[in-house]
Amino acid sequence: xxxxxxxxxxxxxxxxxxxxxxxxxxxxxxxxxxxxxxxxxxxxxxxxxxxxxxxxxxxxxxxxxxxxxxxxxxxxxxxxxxxxxxxxxxxxxxxxxxxxxxxxxxxxxxxxxxxxxxxxxxxxxxxxxxxxxxxxxxxxxxxxxxxxxxxxxxxxxxxxxxxxxxxxxxxxxxxxxxxxxxxxxxxxxxxxxxxxxxxxxxxxxxxxxxxxxxxxxxxxxxxxxxxxxxxxxxxxxxxxxxxxxxxxxxxxxxxxxxxxxxxxxxxxxxxxxxxxxx
Amino acid sequence: xxxxxxxxxxxxxxxxxxxxxxxxxxxxxxxxxxxxxxxxxxxxxxxxxxxxxxxxxxxxxxxxxxxxxxxxxxxxxxxxxxxxxxxxxxxxxxxxxxxxxxxxxxxxxxxxxxxxxxxxxxxxxxxxxxxxxxxxxxxxxxxxxxxxxxxxxxxxxxxxxxxxxxxxxxxxxxxxxxxxxxxxxxxxxxxxxxxxxxxxxxxxxxxxxxxxxxxxxxxxxxxxxxxxxxxxxxxxxxxxxxxxxxxxxxxxxxxxxxxxxxxxxxxxxxxxxxxxxxxxxxxxxxxxxxxxxxxxxxxxxxxxxxxxxxxxxxxxxxxxxxxxxxxxxxxxxxxxxxxxxxxxxxxxxxxxxxxxxxxxxxxxxxxxxxxxxxxxxxxxxxxxxxxxxxxxxxxxxxxxxxxxxxxxxxxxxxxxxxxxxxxxxxxxxxxxxxxxxxxxxxxxxxxxxxxxxxxxxxxxxxxxxxxxxxxxxxxxxxxxxxxxxxxxxxxxxxxxxxxxxxxxxxxxxxxxxxxxxxxxxxxxxxxxxxxxxxxxxxxxxxxxxxxxxx
Numbered sequence: 117x118x119x120x121x122x123x124x125x126x127x128x129x130x131x132x133x134x135x136x137x138x139x140x141x142x143x144x145x146x147x148x149x150x151x152x153x154x155x156x157x158x159x160x161x162x163x164x165x166x167x168x169x170x171x172x173x174x175x176x177x178x179x180x181x182x183x184x185x186x187x188x189x190x191x192x193x194x195x196x197x198x199x200x201x202x203x204x205x206x207x208x209x210x211x212x213x214x215x216x217x218x219x220x221x222x223x224x225x226x227x228x229x230x231x232x233x234x235x236x237x238x239x240x241x242x243x244x245x246x247x248x249x250x251x252x253x254x255x256x257x258x259x260x261x262x263x264x265x266x267x268x269x270x271x272x273x274x275x276x277x278x279x280x281x282x283x284x285x286x287x288x289x290x291x292x293x294x295x296x297x298x299x300x301x302x303x304x305x306x307x308x309x310x311x312x313x314x315x316x317x318x319x320x321x322x323x324x325x326x327x328x329x330x331x332x333x334x335x336x337x338x339x340x341x342x343x344x345x346x347x348x349x350x351x352x353x354x355x356x357x358x359x360x361x362x363x364x365x366x367x368x369x370x371x372x373x374x375x376x377x378x379x380x381x382x383x384x385x386x387x388x389x390x391x392x393x394x
Numbered sequence: 395x396x397x398x399x400x401x402x403x404x405x406x407x408x409x410x411x412x413x414x415x416x417x418x419x420x421x422x423x424x425x426x427x428x429x430x431x432x433x434x435x436x437x438x439x440x441x442x443x444x445x446x447x448x449x450x451x452x453x454x455x456x457x458x459x460x461x462x463x464x465x466x467x468x469x470x471x472x473x474x475x476x477x478x479x480x481x482x483x484x485x486x487x488x489x490x491x492x493x494x495x496x497x498x499x500x501x502x503x504x505x506x507x508x509x510x511x512x513x514x515x516x517x518x519x520x521x522x523x524x525x526x527x528x529x530x531x532x533x534x535x536x537x538x539x540x541x542x543x544x545x546x547x548x549x550x551x552x553x554x555x556x557x558x559x560x561x562x563x564x565x566x567x568x569x570x571x572x573x574x575x576x577x578x579x580x581x582x583x584x585x586x587x588x589x590x591x592x593x594x595x596x597x598x599x600x601x602x603x604x605x606x607x608x609x610x611x612x613x614x615x616x617x618x619x620x621x622x623x624x625x626x627x628x629x630x631x632x633x634x635x636x637x638x639x640x641x642x643x644x645x646x647x648x649x650x651x652x653x654x655x656x657x658x659x660x661x662x663x664x665x666x667x668x669x670x671x672x673x674x675x676x677x678x679x680x681x682x683x684x685x686x687x688x689x690x691x692x693x694x695x696x697x698x699x700x701x702x703x704x705x706x707x708x709x710x711x712x713x714x715x716x717x718x719x720x721x722x723x724x725x726x727x728x729x730x731x732x733x734x735x736x737x738x739x740x741x742x743x744x745x746x747x748x749x750x751x752x753x754x755x756x757x758x759x760x761x762x763x764x765x766x767x768x769x770x771x772x773x774x775x776x777x778x779x780x781x782x783x784x785x786x787x788x789x790x791x792x793x794x795x796x797x798x799x800x801x802x803x804x805x806x807x808x809x810x811x812x813x814x815x816x817x818x819x820x821x822x823x824x825x826x827x828x829x830x831x832x833x834x835x836x837x838x839x840x841x842x843x844x845x846x847x848x849x850x851x852x853x854x855x856x857x858x859x860x861x862x863x864x865x866x867x868x869x870x871x872x873x874x875x876x877x878x879x880x881x882x883x884x885x886x887x888x889x890x891x892x893x894x895x896x897x898x899x900x901x902x903x904x905x906x907x908x909x910x911x912x913x914x915x916x917x918x919x920x921x922x923x924x925x926x927x928x929x930x931x932x933x934x935x936x937x938x939x940x941x942x943x944x
Contacts, residue, residue, distance in 0.1 A: 118790075118792075122803075122805055124805050124806070129891070145781070154788065156787070156788035156790060157787075157788045161786050164797075171794075171796070171806075172796075172805050172806050175792050176792065177638065177787050177791075177792050177793040177796065178791065178793075178795075179635070179639055179794075179797075180634075180794070180795070180796040180797050180798060180804075180806065181632065181662075181665065181793045181797060182632065182658055182659060182662055182797050184631040185658075185659065188624070188628065188629045188632035188633050188635060188636070189632045189633070189636040189639075191597070191629075191633050191636065192633030192634055192635060192636020192637040192638075192639070192788075193631065193637070193640055194636075195594070195620070195622065195633065195636075195637060196593075196594065196636065196637035196638075196639070196640035196641070196642040196644075197640040197641075197787065197788075199641070199788070200787055200788060217626060217629065218625070218628075218632075220625075220631055221624075221629065239737065241548075281772040298803050306860055308504075339618075341538040353846055354592060369592060369620065370620065370777050373618075375593050375594060375620060375637075375640075375642050376593075376637075376640040376641045376642050376786060377595055378593070378641075378644075379641075380593075380617075381617050382409075385588065385589050385591070386589070386754040386755060386756065388616065388617065389585065389589055389752065389754040390754065391750055392616065393575045
């Protein structure tokens with residue numbers, strides 16, 4: 117595999133949770149290569165925010181998309197060339213705020229792509245406003261009196277929407293995160309990884325997560341158990357909450373056709389038009 | 395000339411009946427133009443369709459009709475005064491007894507024949523057949539061919555309506571059939587783009603663009619094209635950019651409201667240099683506006699679509715054949731120059747139907763400059779003509795597209811010198827685009843007269859029909875390309891008396907023409923009630939304007 121770093125200067129804050137995510141992602145790429153995934157087939161998209169900078173740091177093909185739209189862009193890539201392994205990086209402001217509709221619909225479709233949700237509970241790059249995952253009472257510059265809204269529970273949200281691989285990990289648990297990301301990419305269907313990510317500058321949750329994070333023993337036996345574990349505030353459970361196999365979107369839409377590689381020729385198009393409208 | 399008007403409620407199959415009648419008239423060797431006037435309603439309300447037919451090409455419909463068929467009382471009251479002298483009006487006598495025309499109990503005849511669902515629209519075909527002197531057995535063939543569900547009942551019902559009408563035939567000789575097929579503008583746009591190489595269409599339904607999605611979805615097996623009805627216009631256009639990244643020829647389409655939602659991604663297409671065909675079919679605005687009628691209020695919206703400064707191409711077809719070739723031409727331009735393009739049209743062209751002859755060999759192919767050196771590949775390589783070679787994944791080379799300003803590698807930059815270098819690279823494409831346009835027809839010119847009438851888009855269709863009734867000699871000048879705007883071709887028409895016709899209340903098109911060509915108008919004709927002009931009325935208004943200034 118070619119080098120994975122670009123020469124772009126890294127401007128994440130020292131201690132940012134994004135470093136752990138990027139390290140785990142690189143390790144996952146190596147693991148995926150070992151499992152027979154062609155590195156050339158990996159394509160990434162990202163939204164806008166601190167998480168999105170990963171696009172510039174990784175020497176991997178893809179699209180640095182608009183705020184909130186990275187998952188829509190990712191779906192377009194997959195639909196055009198299903199042979200690609202498409203991985204989308206999204207912030208919580210991106211994937212659960214500005215672009216929540218795409219997250220829900222990618223899951224609803226069981227689109228065969230992966231969403232890595234950098235959940236830092238704040239808008240880091242825009243200096244700490246409340247995000248869709250900020251806790252009640254969070255004081256940011258847009259909520260100086262404290263955040264009134266309650267955060268989502270992304271795991272149960274994804275359950276409802278129909279994602280078929282639903283997981284959570286923590287940016288400091290590199291081996292766990294690597295394993296979960298690798299599983300997500302290998303999964304056939306929509307795979308979702310919520311990554312607990314402390315923001316050292318605006319939402320430092322290291323102590324909270326270090327105390328409360330527990331790795332689950334295996335996949336919960338049913339939805340009720342999964343919901344209960346996902347919602348538990350005393351222990352924050354990480355691991356795979358759901359891993360099931362159902363038909364995926366592009367295979368139902370396209371069969372075995374690869375639109376980007378099997379384009380209809382000019383002559384064939386002319387013949388078809390002439391036969392339709394002689 | 396012969397005009398048929400069929401009126402009734404939404405859900406009664408009026409549009410379908412008009413299509414069958416248009417086919418029938420085409421079989422009689424006539425040219426047809428069909429306009430469907432409908433509300434945003436599934437059942438009830440009031441809808442009507444008009445088919446105008448003649449022995450030469452017809453470009454729009456007429457208000458007054460030679461045959462009016464009313465399925466309900468409301469239709470009678472709305473349309474009975476449009477009947478031409480010697481015309482025939484047939485109304486549904488189950489809805490009452492009226493002073494004009496012939497009453498036939500269309501509803502009770504129908505209830506005798508059918509178990510539900512009923513199909514009253516079949517009666518309109520039967521009445522039209524009787525009027526043009528078609529035999530009962532030919533009528534049955536047409537009904538059986540055109541209405542396959544409940545075919546037996548349809549034929550019985552059609553025959554009963556036909557028989558109860560008695561002898562109403564006019565002299566309507568069958569002429570040799572002309573070639574060509576009847577298309578809607580949207581079908582031609584879809585087919586033109588597909589001929590040029592379209593692989594994918596991403597959309598969210600919005601009238602009057604929706605029928606592009608419907609048509610391509612219906613033809614997906616025949617054409618091998620894929621359609622996605624996404625969760626929103628935002629999803630549609632961002633998915634489209636993803637598909638373009640992989641090399642698929644891709645289009646999106648909507649009306650003004652949906653385009654407003656797509657603005658940010660349109661701008662992104664400018665930044666990432668994504669070749670993307672965008673079809674904007676206008677209806678009256680602002681906001682939700684008037685969903686199912688026509689307008690030209692989005693000219694500057696198209697010209698200025700998306701934030702930031704970047705180049706785009708905007709063009710508008712002035713006729714049905716052009717809708718076909720221009721859609722292909724624009725897809726080709728998008729791929730040649732790697733930028734977003736807009737095909738701007740209106741409900742009147744999108745949804746009206748007329749015959750057209752399409753020749754796929756006249757449509758360009760959407761080709762791109764392909765990278766030859768994978769090892770040293772940079773997505774945004776700085777080149778003299780601004781066009782950087784394209785490479786698609788999977789690839790040994792890293793292919794980065796970036797919505798931020800970027801280096802040639804596609805990695806983000808905030809450096810002043812790099813920002814300027816990349817903007818200049820993109821802007822250098824403009825020279826090539828303008829040079830390229832020299833190979834295409836940038837203006838449509840109709841008629842030959844001292845007075846100039848400017849129009850664009852489907853208004854040109856209305857003008858061409860009005861032209862048939864003008865005593866004064868006029869030249870219709872219609873820019874096909876609105877951006878870049880070709881001034882040279884029409885320089886010789888300066889210093890003439892000039893009129894402008896457009897479908898909005900502010901005179902956007904007049905503003906564009908005035909600023910580009912520095913000319914003043916002796917008059918402007920604006921229509922902004924969502925409706926098209928009656929050709930006779932338009933001709934008269936132009937005539938009055940010319941005579942007042944003579």
